[in-house]
Amino acid sequence: MAEAKDHPDIELLTPYARSLGIKLSEWEDDAPVMTVEFVEAVEGRPEHFHGGATGGLLETAGYAALRTELARIGRDAVLKPINITVQYLAAGKSQASFAKGRITKLGRRSANLTVEAWQDDRSRPIATAVMNVLMAEPEG
């Protein structure tokens, strides 16, 4: 990618996220914006995103933001989910969705993140999430 020299060369996607078709859309203020096209794998009721797929995109954007920051400060950690609370604000329609995470607090053992997802109108988010992630010592 053209911007690779400006941004950490890290894997932003889990195998699950890659399977679902989530991709990096762009970098914005040093945080990755993740996106997923509207394909059958994300569809719930006809022509709408499934709440689970929207949640998966939010979670993926949260992890991507955290991995980016950990790479930037040269910290190695195994990330494990503690919890996530998703607020669904509007139906996800049959078009691409985007999500970006922001680190609210980076502690020694856990991080707190807020994530927002939107479609064509950024000022009208379709979902937000708060998540806590455990940062474990890498084993061996």
Added chain:
Amino acid sequence: MNDSVNQPKFDPVTATPFLTSRGHPGWLGMRYADHGEDWVELELPWREDLLGEEGQQVLASGPILSLMDMASGIAIWKAMDRFEPIATLDLRVDYVRPARAGAAVFGRSQCYRITRSAAFVRGLAHDGDADDPVAHIQGVFMKISANVKREVPRG
């Protein structure tokens, strides 16, 4: 699909294969496992490509959220004893331990309260023993029938 005398009851056994045949639930391969009066349990078979971290045989958390969202929806239809459009409003998942490598995960959700506009659920995910869950959930769904027109596309 509905017989005249007996009003159509919502039966998770026959409805789940239809609801999980395509789309996101179909992609994940969810299937019916068990149900009661106000609860439903779905199974998410193990899949190698749904891992949460490269090189670690641990299921990602996303599929568990999807599983619980779907089990909750079907539990609500079971509790209402009919199918009507609903949308997730709020869903919280606490991941209390990783699921075992290679294990199917079961999502059990109970609809403990329905009001005119909302349905409340709680549940757990486990990988074989419901007394040793991998996750706990709590959520609220909204009915999206009749009076709500904002999301309906023209036509």
